[in-house]
Amino acid sequence: MGGIIDWDIQSGVGWMRRVCSGLGRPAMVSPWMEQKAGSTTQYTHDEYRMEVVMSPQGILNRLPGFLWHDLMLKNGGVLHRHGYRRFHRDKACKVLRVFIGSIYLMLSSITSCLSLNDILFAMASANQMLSILRKAAPRLTRDLFTCRHRCKSPYTNKLSKRLFGSSLPHQSTDGVLPRPSVASLLDGAKTSQSSPRVKTRYFPETSDKSVAYWLLGSAASVFGIVVFGGLTRLTESGYAIFLLLPRLC
Amino acid sequence: MTGSLPPRNAQDWDAEFTKYRSSPEFKLLNPHMTLDEFKSIYYMEWTHRIWGRVVGMSFLLPAAYFIARRKVSAPMAGKIVGIAGLIGFQGFLGWWMVKSGLKDDLFAPGSHPRVSQYRLTAHLGTAFLCYTAMLWNGLSILREHKLLADPQAAMKLFARLRSPELKIFRRLVGALAVLVFCTAMSGGLVAGLDAGLIYNEFPKMGLGWTPPKSELFSDFYSHTPDKSDIWWRNPLENPSLVQLDHRILATTTFTSVMGLWAYTKLSPVLKKILPTACKKGMHGVVGFVGLQVALGITTLLYLVPLPLASAHQAGSLALLSSVIILGGRTWVPRRAARLASQRLAKARGPFSRPVV
Numbered sequence: 303m304g305g306i307i308d309w310d311i312q313s314g315v316g317w318m319r320r321v322c323s324g325l326g327r328p329a330m331v332s333p334w335m336e337q338k339a340g341s342t343t344q345y346t347h348d349e350y351r352m353e354v355v356m357s358p359q360g361i362l363n364r365l366p367g368f369l370w371h372d373l374m375l376k377n378g379g380v381l382h383r384h385g386y387r388r389f390h391r392d393k394a395c396k397v398l399r400v401f402i403g404s405i406y407l408m409l410s411s412i413t414s415c416l417s418l419n420d421i422l423f424a425m426a427s428a429n430q431m432l433s434i435l436r437k438a439a440p441r442l443t444r445d446l447f448t449c450r451h452r453c454k455s456p457y458t459n460k461l462s463k464r465l466f467g468s469s470l471p472h473q474s475t476d477g478v479l480p481r482p483s484v485a486s487l488l489d490g491a492k493t494s495q496s497s498p499r500v501k502t503r504y505f506p507e508t509s510d511k512s513v514a515y516w517l518l519g520s521a522a523s524v525f526g527i528v529v530f531g532g533l534t535r536l537t538e539s540g541y542a543i544f545l546l547l548p549r550l551c
Numbered sequence: 552m553t554g555s556l557p558p559r560n561a562q563d564w565d566a567e568f569t570k571y572r573s574s575p576e577f578k579l580l581n582p583h584m585t586l587d588e589f590k591s592i593y594y595m596e597w598t599h600r601i602w603g604r605v606v607g608m609s610f611l612l613p614a615a616y617f618i619a620r621r622k623v624s625a626p627m628a629g630k631i632v633g634i635a636g637l638i639g640f641q642g643f644l645g646w647w648m649v650k651s652g653l654k655d656d657l658f659a660p661g662s663h664p665r666v667s668q669y670r671l672t673a674h675l676g677t678a679f680l681c682y683t684a685m686l687w688n689g690l691s692i693l694r695e696h697k698l699l700a701d702p703q704a705a706m707k708l709f710a711r712l713r714s715p716e717l718k719i720f721r722r723l724v725g726a727l728a729v730l731v732f733c734t735a736m737s738g739g740l741v742a743g744l745d746a747g748l749i750y751n752e753f754p755k756m757g758l759g760w761t762p763p764k765s766e767l768f769s770d771f772y773s774h775t776p777d778k779s780d781i782w783w784r785n786p787l788e789n790p791s792l793v794q795l796d797h798r799i800l801a802t803t804t805f806t807s808v809m810g811l812w813a814y815t816k817l818s819p820v821l822k823k824i825l826p827t828a829c830k831k832g833m834h835g836v837v838g839f840v841g842l843q844v845a846l847g848i849t850t851l852l853y854l855v856p857l858p859l860a861s862a863h864q865a866g867s868l869a870l871l872s873s874v875i876i877l878g879g880r881t882w883v884p885r886r887a888a889r890l891a892s893q894r895l896a897k898a899r900g901p902f903s904r905p906v907v
Contacts, residue, residue: 455552477749503625504621504625505621505623505624505625505628506621506622506623506624507624508624508692508695508696508699508888509617509623509624509692509695509892510622510623510692511628511692511693511696512617512622513617513622513623513692514628514688514689514690514692514693514696515689516613516617516689517685517686517688517689517692518685518686518689518690520606520609520610520685521685521686521689521889522684523602523605523606523609524606524678524681524682524685525682525865525868526602527599527602527603527606527678528675528678528679528682528864528865528868529596529861529864529865529868530599530602531599531674531675531678532742532860532861532864532865533595533857533861534595534596534599534862535671535742536742536855536857536861537592537595537857538565538592538598538650539591539592539593539595540649546663
């Protein structure tokens with residue numbers, strides 16, 4: 303089963319680094335992986351499997367990665383621009399298909415003496431486990447990778463647009479990245495239809511209260527100057543000052 | 552802005568006083584003015600101009616800050632820019648108005664040197680508009696915050712205010728605001744012509760309820776040989792007619808306010824539907840109109856003493872404010888209603904029934 307994963311370390315590490323730097327988090331790459339990334343040595347399959355694929359770090363890095371990424375794409379999310387998306391999606395799907403296929407092959411080869419029901423049950427349970435894993439993945443990884451602290455700045459919309467694209471299912475109007483749930487992911491299309499403005503706004507929806515107090519203070523000042531102007535007129539003081547007038551007349 | 556500093560030493564004061572002595576106002580009205588008296592009127596005018604500049608700066612600089620830091624909504628940003636322009640225009644009108652008092656034809660015998668009553672009324676009108684715009688927008692922001700804090704209650708209130716039984720009331724409040732503004736402007740004309748110094752009696756004017764028609768529409772104020780401009784020159788330049796117009800508008804305002812109040816108190820439909828805030832606002836309008844009528848009549852009867860006249864002017868602005876406040880409680884704010892219904896729909900989620 304050579305070439306099951308022809309995903310070289312370099313691109314994997316590079317991808318993880320790019321994801322994490324885009325999200326403002328430190329790269330989830332272990333030291334030994336970085337070390338290896340700089341080298342040009344090729345691994346044998348066994349070395350690769352033991353050191354990279356089957357290590358806890360390797361599983362942690364990879365399992366959420368391509369599963370989650372695949373799901374993100376399926377639900378309209380965009381993690382990167384252009385090339386990475388298709389490249390990693392294809393890679394992930396290929397790997398997954400081959401992996402599942404190999405399991406089935408393995409199961410069928412050792413259970414050729416078992417009944418069809420047993421085989422189907424085994425396949426179903428494997429499928430179920432996989433689907434559970436898939437469902438769990440977005441919860442795990444979204445919480446890991448979604449940064450909430452960023453969302454309070456007024457420039458969030460532009461930045462998030464650049465990172466995540468404009469195809470997120472909900473774009474709430476005050477610029478906070480929405481918390482996803484399975485139900486909301488399901489009817490993502492509907493809500494994006496019902497909210498007429500998906501584009502981000504330059505000005506907020508409502509003015510600050512301090513603006514209101516400033517306006518009312520200005521109104522009070524205008525009230526005062528009106529009364530004072532009346533006094534000026536009543537005392538016929540309007541002609542005492544000639545500074546501006548001769549020049550402008 | 553070299554006019555920002557007052558004269559410092561005796562030499563500067565002398566220079567200013569000399570300039571003033573060359574004006575028509577000095578020669579005809581105040582020929583015996585001393586330097587001390589001149590100083591006091593100088594400071595009155597100087598304070599007024601400085602205050603105008605302070606109002607302008609205190610509006611412009613925070614406006615720039617709020618817009619740059621995006622603390623205002625987009626329509627409000629436009630409104631703030633509009634108000635800033637209005638303040639600038641007001642400064643220009645002030646200069647233009649004073650300029651009108653320096654024309655040479657005011658030296659002609661029989662003429663009384665004063666600013667043109669048109670420009671004075673324009674200056675007053677722009678000030679009132681500035682004030683109204685600032686008050687309205689300030690209150691509308693606070694109202695929006697209060698309504699959007701509880702969109703459900705807000706939608707109920709809007710449904711109540713939009714009910715057809717309240718249509719007449721809503722329209723009447725709008726008409727009342729226009730009427731109060733027009734009365735205030737006619738008061739500006741009265742002040743501009745010093746028309747408060749004649750017919751100092753109420754309710755009669757002279758021997759009858761009004762002066763004779765020949766006096767009200769006299770040929771004296773016509774500027775054309777065929778006297779075709781009498782019908783509009785007299786209401787604007789004849790002190791008798793100007794005072795009569797102000798009296799008519801003032802009594803109309805008073806009667807309208809009392810009538811509207813009676814409508815809210817005596818109509819069973821309105822008593823049930825009108826929100827409490829509107830009833831309280833109506834009460835405030837009644838209070839201020841009563842005060843304003845009392846001040847106006849006493850100002851007239853006592854031959855326009857300074858404190859009463861100033862209080863009458865302040866009262867007019869207070870009455871306008873109370874009508875604006877009543878309007879804010881009566882008319883449904885369209886943008887806030889739209890935002891409230893949007894927020895309510897979002898809170899309910901996509902599968903709920905549509906909000907009526």
